[in-house]
Amino acid sequence: MTRDTIEPWDSPLTAFERKKASSDLAINSTLAEHFGTSALSAEAWLAAIVESSDDAIVSKTVSGIITSWNKSAERLFGFTAAEAVGRHISIIIPDDRLHEEDTIIEHIRGGRRIEHFETIRQRKDGTLLDISLTISPVRDKDGVIVGASKIARDISERKRMAERQRLLLREMHHRIKNLFATVCALISVSERSSETQGSSFADDLRARVRALAAAQNFVLKESESGSGEHGSTSLFGLIEAILSAHQDNDSARIVLRGHDVHVDSSALTSLALLLHEFATNAIKYGSLSVSEGRVEIEVAEADKLVLTWAEVGGPPAHVPIGPGGFGSELERMTISSLRGSIRRDWHSDGLRILLEIPYRHSSD
Template sequence: MSVSSGEGQSRFAQGRLADPKSVGKPVQPEHDAAAFLAAIVESSEDAIVSKSLSGIITTWNKGAERLFGYTAEEAIGQPITIVIPDDRLDEEPAILARIRAGERVDHFETVRRHKDGSLIDISLTISPIGDGNGKVIGASKIARNISERKRAAEHQELLLREMHHRVKNLFAITSGLIGLAARSAQTPADLATRMRDRLMALSRAHEMTLPALGHQDRVGDRQATLFQLLSNILAPYGQEGSDQWQLYGRDVEISREKITNLALLFHEFATNAAKYGALSIEDGRLSITVTIEGEAVNIVWLESNSPPQDGAERGATGFGARLEQIMGQSLNLNITREWLPDGLCIRLSAPFDAIGG
């Protein structure tokens, strides 16, 4: 902890190396030990900062320059509050009170501000710095950027919520498929065959949106075209060209890393159509048209002969809307809806290189 202060470094080095008998060989000179410790601090990937008990910055390493954007010349002599957002200023007095009491603060997760005004998620470890008599004269801080970890945790939470959401939807779709199949099946065996075929098709569409459990055949390694993806997702509602749904226009190859997000997005559209829209009744119709205009891919999802519906029923609010927003942003998609007298028209537009292979 004392490596963050020049005075502290000297005393730390002197205290550790003063007795040659303790190591059985000559001691490295004090200034060499101090220089060695200073080099460790300076080359650290973490931000290592020291401050006085009044909150004034006294040392600032290269890691701090990278993390917060201020050079050592800009930061030293300034209050530590230059990197603390206004809504976090109450943390500093509480931290200083603990340091004055000789306490250490371990892995305190908080938010700090970069020179450009952006916010950074960090983990702080704060230790008191003492003089030769043990009196606390300042504090050293080690800050680590955990923004990437936080984003990964948030993404994992989203995926878990999405999985829960999708499993519920799969049950709802299965119930709807049973109802549709029961109206047209001639015998129990016919019903069983129809349901088995549709559920297997639904399973294949579901599988495309998930990585395999093994190391082989992962989603990121697969190739697919947009029509193949749509056909897999819509297969439970009949074959392409049937009365229920049709694909028109130009097929495009999907970029490997975009398969999952596109599958999730169209799965959400199909789920809503199967629960409330054109795929929920026998007379409903769905057409999907893909065109390329210049550098843009345009997709029109058109439902007709649908039962009466509104935005609340079709996932315009709640988790479905959140998922659609996130997937749309990740794909750089512009998504608009138009409610028609007998259905719904969803228009999607994106730069070709945002989804194309």
């Protein structure tokens, strides 16, 4: 068994604490000049800034022994500096989180900084709190790592708000699923009572409703995982969610290229319907109606969002005759709601669709 021997450092501040305080010191340089601070008093000035910081700032040795503890650490964890300094950092770590300290020390010994590590710590009275940690290695004058400096921020309220939002989204998702189920039931009733083309109409409409449900499921998963941006969702993810129902075992039949963007939630439903219509037509009449056919989707950015849908290896595409059916009317309404434009080119090996949407309906 080996033991870490750490020489105590005389400076009241670690290098990391100096770095955090340097911006505040620069702002107050005029005051420093006014009071004629010397090198020694400048160190005291930095110490005062750290001491008055709203964030808990703590330093420790590589063995985990606390060496400094500011006022905010006292308020956050309930231990005074006199109670904390000289004791092991585990006094604020719950038993089921003690393994984290080994990982943290491993990173510190390797000279690696840990940023925005969200975890749980405990106060002196045993109550738990959610915190975000930033931890940096501390080196002595010879460059040897002798400890670590931590900045801890209480994120309990943010976590509570996130949980409330998650519960609200789940409730909304539940209500939407019930609505979709009701719509599908009504379609089935209409199908049974329809005398002409009822089955075809019902199947098509039911598929559209399921496309909307797939879009809502995807948004919920993004929200729960935290990967989505506020009020927007990944376009690539949405495309994959909608088209997954139209793929067979050969996933290479639908190819996605280009630059992913985050689409505003106001455009979500419209895009889901459009993608479903594109895929349905490709399966019925286009490249996905034959085994060797495929669809290539490319997303590009300019002053607007540009999506290209190219069907390759399918039967020749022909300009349709007549005004089109319900799907065509739905498409026109959807494009209008997006304030976008759509262009079709019919080629010998398949259809090309160019969809353009202004950025007021999308965000990076």
